Amino acid sequence: MRIRHIIYNVYNLYADGFRNMSIGKTLWKIIIIKLIIIFAILKIFFFPDFIGSNSKEGNEADFVATEVIKKNTIKK
Numbered sequence: 001m002r003i004r005h006i007i008y009n010v011y012n013l014y015a016d017g018f019r020n021m022s023i024g025k026t027l028w029k030i031i032i033i034k035l036i037i038i039f040a041i042l043k044i045f046f047f048p049d050f051i052g053s054n055s056k057e058g059n060e061a062d063f064v065a066t067e068v069i070k071k072n073t074i075k076k
Contacts, residue, residue: 051064
């Protein structure tokens with residue numbers, strides 16, 4: 001019962017803080033939009049689907065396992 005009361009108080013603290021923000025809400029919206037754009041661009045342009053393009057359909061796990069083994073044997 002005490003933990004539930006503490007969680008409720010913490011929730012109320014943050015909810016009340018966000019509710020009373022004026023400029024902060026706009027800043028959080030800008031931050032969230034920028035993060036979405038940054039991660040979407042990074043995903044599209046800088047992280048291609050390497051496993052999907054280099055392995056056969058259904059054998060992705062085998063491809064990853066052989067690549068990890070190759071990398072570990074080269075290091076040693």
